[in-house]
Amino acid sequence: xxxxxxxxxxxxxxxxxxxxxxxxxxxxxxxxxxxxxxxxxxxxxxxxxxxxxxxxxxxxxxxxxxxxxxxxxxxxxxxxxxxxxxxxxxxxxxxxxxxxxxxxxxxxxxxxxxxxxxxxxxxxxxxxxxxxxxxxxxxxxxxxxxxxxxxxxxxxxxxxxxxxxxxxxxxxxxxxxxxxxxxxxxxxxxxxxxxxxxxxx
Amino acid sequence: xxxxxxxxxxxxxxxxxxxxxxxxxxxxxxxxxxxxxxxxxxxxxxxxxxxxxxxxxxxxxxxxxxxxxxxxxxxxxxxxxxxxxxxxxxxxxxxxxxxxxxxxxxxxxxxxxxxxxxxxxxxxxxxxxxxxxxxxxxxxxxxxxxxxxxxxxxxxxxxxxxxxxxxxxxxxxxxxxxxxxxxxxxxxx
Numbered sequence: 401x402x403x404x405x406x407x408x409x410x411x412x413x414x415x416x417x418x419x420x421x422x423x424x425x426x427x428x429x430x431x432x433x434x435x436x437x438x439x440x441x442x443x444x445x446x447x448x449x450x451x452x453x454x455x456x457x458x459x460x461x462x463x464x465x466x467x468x469x470x471x472x473x474x475x476x477x478x479x480x481x482x483x484x485x486x487x488x489x490x491x492x493x494x495x496x497x498x499x500x501x502x503x504x505x506x507x508x509x510x511x512x513x514x515x516x517x518x519x520x521x522x523x524x525x526x527x528x529x530x531x532x533x534x535x536x537x538x539x540x541x542x543x544x545x546x547x548x549x550x551x552x553x554x555x556x557x558x559x560x561x562x563x564x565x566x567x568x569x570x571x572x573x574x575x576x577x578x579x580x581x582x583x584x585x586x587x588x589x590x591x592x593x594x595x596x597x598x599x600x601x
Numbered sequence: 602x603x604x605x606x607x608x609x610x611x612x613x614x615x616x617x618x619x620x621x622x623x624x625x626x627x628x629x630x631x632x633x634x635x636x637x638x639x640x641x642x643x644x645x646x647x648x649x650x651x652x653x654x655x656x657x658x659x660x661x662x663x664x665x666x667x668x669x670x671x672x673x674x675x676x677x678x679x680x681x682x683x684x685x686x687x688x689x690x691x692x693x694x695x696x697x698x699x700x701x702x703x704x705x706x707x708x709x710x711x712x713x714x715x716x717x718x719x720x721x722x723x724x725x726x727x728x729x730x731x732x733x734x735x736x737x738x739x740x741x742x743x744x745x746x747x748x749x750x751x752x753x754x755x756x757x758x759x760x761x762x763x764x765x766x767x768x769x770x771x772x773x774x775x776x777x778x779x780x781x782x783x784x785x786x787x788x789x790x
Contacts, residue, residue, distance in 0.1 A: 483727055485726075485727075486726070486727065527691065528690075528691050528692070528725045528726075529691065529692040529693065529725070530692075530693065530724060530725060531692075531693045573724065574726070575725075575726035575727075578726070
């Protein structure tokens with residue numbers, strides 16, 4: 401006890417003061433280090449920044465080439481699913497799968513990494529969004545014989561070879577009055593925070 | 602003397618920590634969904650969702666459709682049927698947390714005995730009307746509020762808190778409880 405209660409030496413007092421003075425510096429640094437991961441995922445975990453794609457143009461996104469080839473209302477494809485005042489809007493995107501994953505092993509492809517959580521949506525002039533409708537079995541839109549026509553999520557799991565040209569077809573339930581003006585959007589895991597907005601013809 | 606000073610400093614620090622813990626909001630309160638308060642009968646607008654509670658009904662027994670016939674559900678407490686209308690405003694919205702919050706803070710989740718009468722997914726441009734059924738304790742009937750949110754912890758989202766101040770009342774001032782409420786007819790939902 402006698403040793404403990406001895407007054408601190410000059411060296412100890414100096415270091416104690418230094419430690420105290422570094423606290424205002426270290427605490428914000430620690431907070432920033434802990435928060436950086438949250439900020440990273442805030443930026444890379446959601447689609448925030450739009451990239452416009454002019455009508456008929458092809459955009460490189462997620463290692464592949466995307467073109468909007470069609471956007472038509474087809475309420476007759478599944479009338480039972482269409483609520484009153486709504487219509488079924490069908491968007492067709494033509495995709496040429498990139499060859500970036502040629503060098504990679506099967507199951508470890510950029511195709512799967514970059515196309516993860518593939519989301520096609522539509523957005524209107526006021527920024528209101530609609531995501532793809534869950535229609536279930538719809539042979540009128542996805543004929544069994546045409547294997548190259550499927551939803552984006554379905555294609556992303558299909559291990560398509562490089563340079564394959566696919567049609568991503570998604571259907572949306574949107575109010576009839578905004579159907580002529582909505583524009584399709586495309587968001588992929590590997591490209592966030594960027595997403596594509598396609599201009600209509 | 603030094604030892605005594607140490608004890609005093611330690612005591613003050615402990616008091617300060619306790620005060621912080623008791624008086625300050627927890628991190629989860631700071632980061633959680635933002636409550637948006639409203640009242641029964643008015644349209645309450647959150648960030649992504651607008652909702653309006655039209656009617657609250659209390660019953661001792663509930664008649665529900667079950668496999669083409671009606672089945673009566675009894676309870677030791679009370680059945681509450683809340684009729685409401687919801688619409689997504691900006692983007693598709695899902696709503697998993699729909700709770701009845703009593704005046705004492707008791708929280709009741711949707712009953713899993715009665716069939717769900719409100720979808721979990723809502724889209725822009727289509728108002729969905731439906732019923733939520735809760736099985737509550739009688740003392741939680743008056744002065745309650747309905748909380749609606751995706752999962753109460755989503756950042757940058759809001760939680761609708763609708764005060765249910767226009768519930769049906771009996772002459773004594775308590776909640777007006779009917780004997781049997783029939784949901785098998787479809788009602789106005």
